[in-house]
Amino acid sequence: MKKSIIQFRQSFAIVLxxxxxxxxxxxxxxxxxxxxxxxxxxxxxxxxxxxxxFKEIDGWTxxxxxxxxxxxxxxxxxxxxxxxxxxxxxxxxxxxxxxSFENFMxxxxxxxxxxxxxxxxxxxxxxxTRSRSSANVASSAGSGISTSQSSQVFSLPADISWExxxxxxxxxxxxxxxxxxxxxxxxxESERLTEQATLAEFFFEIRGQxxxxxxxxxxxxxDAQAFKLERSRYNIxxxxxxxxxxxxxxxxxxxxxxxxxxxxxxxxxxxxxxxxGIPASTFSIPVLPRTSxxxxxxxxxxxxxxxxxxxxxxxxxxxxxxxxxxxxxYAAFYPSLTLSADGGLESSAIKHLLDWPSxxxxxxxxxxxxxxxxxxxxxxxxxxxATYNGDLAAYRQSVLxxxxxxxxxxxxxxxxxQQIERQQEAVDSSRKFLKLELGRYNSGIDPYIxxxxxxxxxxxxxxxxxxxxxxxxxxSVQLIEALGGGWDRSQLPTPAQVxxxxxxSDTVIQH
Numbered sequence: 001m002k003k004s005i006i007q008f009r010q011s012f013a014i015v016l017x018x019x020x021x022x023x024x025x026x027x028x029x030x031x032x033x034x035x036x037x038x039x040x041x042x043x044x045x046x047x048x049x050x051x052x053x054f055k056e057i058d059g060w061t062x063x064x065x066x067x068x069x070x071x072x073x074x075x076x077x078x079x080x081x082x083x084x085x086x087x088x089x090x091x092x093x094x095x096x097x098x099x100s101f102e103n104f105m106x107x108x109x110x111x112x113x114x115x116x117x118x119x120x121x122x123x124x125x126x127x128x129t130r131s132r133s134s135a136n137v138a139s140s141a142g143s144g145i146s147t148s149q150s151s152q153v154f155s156l157p158a159d160i161s162w163e164x165x166x167x168x169x170x171x172x173x174x175x176x177x178x179x180x181x182x183x184x185x186x187x188x189e190s191e192r193l194t195e196q197a198t199l200a201e202f203f204f205e206i207r208g209q210x211x212x213x214x215x216x217x218x219x220x221x222x223d224a225q226a227f228k229l230e231r232s233r234y235n236i237x238x239x240x241x242x243x244x245x246x247x248x249x250x251x252x253x254x255x256x257x258x259x260x261x262x263x264x265x266x267x268x269x270x271x272x273x274x275x276x277g278i279p280a281s282t283f284s285i286p287v288l289p290r291t292s293x294x295x296x297x298x299x300x301x302x303x304x305x306x307x308x309x310x311x312x313x314x315x316x317x318x319x320x321x322x323x324x325x326x327x328x329x330y331a332a333f334y335p336s337l338t339l340s341a342d343g344g345l346e347s348s349a350i351k352h353l354l355d356w357p358s359x360x361x362x363x364x365x366x367x368x369x370x371x372x373x374x375x376x377x378x379x380x381x382x383x384x385x386a387t388y389n390g391d392l393a394a395y396r397q398s399v400l401x402x403x404x405x406x407x408x409x410x411x412x413x414x415x416x417x418q419q420i421e422r423q424q425e426a427v428d429s430s431r432k433f434l435k436l437e438l439g440r441y442n443s444g445i446d447p448y449i450x451x452x453x454x455x456x457x458x459x460x461x462x463x464x465x466x467x468x469x470x471x472x473x474x475x476s477v478q479l480i481e482a483l484g485g486g487w488d489r490s491q492l493p494t495p496a497q498v499x500x501x502x503x504x505s506d507t508v509i510q511h
Contacts, residue, residue, distance in 0.1 A: 074196075075196065090277075156345045160339075161338060337367050420469060
């Protein structure tokens with residue numbers, strides 16, 4: 001019995017293989033649709049706003065030529081251990097990054113789904129049917145006699161169906177899915193860079209808020225001493241009441257401003273907690289007043305920018321995917337071939353089901369071609385052509401936006417460095433102004449209102465200087481983000497890599 005089953009399987013497989021080999025030998029290798037060519041974009045020779053183009057102006061400078069591009073963990077150029085630790089936590093626990101990663105894993109699964117169309121579909125099953133015919137139906141056209149009959153059938157069928165990829169429909173579908181998977185990989189890196197840059201900006205904002213708090217706290221102490229002195233002078237009759245009230249008003253204004261500064265710091269701290277994936281109620285950052293100039297940042301050449309921005313890579317892969325979809329649409333104009341075979345064992349008695357005479361099989365190809373579809377296929381081709389052209393425009397817009405963002409950030413960092421130098425001079429001058437005015441007031445030359453004016457001027461200039469320093473640091477982070485961080489196109493997974501099965505740990509349902 002086993003020998004009979006083996007012989008049946010061998011003969012069935014041989015017949016199917018002969019059909020497949022003959023057809024594939026004649027028709028394999030045909031692929032319709034346009035061949036994809038990445039678009040060429042001309043990059044400027046230099047960045048217009050680079051400090052290297054303004055050598056006669058002092059201020060912030062870029063890194064030396066040997067450090068032409070950023071590498072890896074870009075935030076480490078700020079040399080802040082606390083920032084490094086926060087960025088490490090973000091890379092592990094940020095939920096937006098995790099969501100983008102799962103989108104990438106989904107796209108990889110879709111590649112394998114598309115590749116499954118290369119192979120035949122095989123199904124097996126078993127069935128049992130028992131039936132009884134009606135006794136009121138004549139057994140033959142010339143006989144008036146009818147009898148009721150019962151029957152049963154045991155069946156073990158197997159079906160094989162395969163549609164060869166004659167015109168590249170499956171190949172283009174697979175390519176499109178691979179390019180889309182690469183797109184989601186680039187989107188993952190874009191999201192990662194965005195979250196990293198946002199954290200760094202919030203971190204420097206907190207440091208700036210701490211510096212503003214220190215300035216205001218110092219001002220409150222100085223104003224409190226001035227008010228105490230004016231109250232004593234008023235009590236002994238040296239000064240009038242208006243001077244004491246002016247000193248009191250100045251103190252209260254400074255106290256109110258010192259309280260208000262805590263709002264922004266708390267909100268930035270809560271935002272960082274969200275970025276690193278923990279509740280805001282359980283997170284805090286120690287107070288550390290500090291502002292500093294950004295480090296030299298290697299900006300590289302404009303031509304390198306096209307390889308360093310993950311959003312540009314995503315836009316280009318999206319265009320490649322759309323081009324492959326045009327090929328899929330063109331394949332619908334050509335006939336489709338389906339090879340199918342079925343066979344198995346069938347018997348009315350289960351004891352004879354595995355006998356050699358119980359075998360049955362059929363095999364044969366079928367060809368179908370759409371003769372008329374009311375213009376559906378042509379409209380579908382035009383749809384994907386329009387999609388490709390739109391994606392091409394989106395790619396070029398991404399490149400233009402990238403150059404704009406780099407130039408904007410370069411100009412901001414460079415100009416702010418010059419403004420900070422002038423603002424520091426203004427702080428020094430206002431501090432000297434206050435000292436001189438205190439001398440004139442103590443000598444009885446000027447009224448106390450002039451001292452208040454000098455105090456207000458100094459405080460305003462100090463707050464402006466601290467705010468400018470924070471603005472320059474956040475602008476430097478935005479410049480790094482505009483340059484693509486430490487990413488480059490060589491890190492984009494290849495079509496073969498996105499087709500591989502993921503690690504088991506990447507396919508576990510999380511709770």
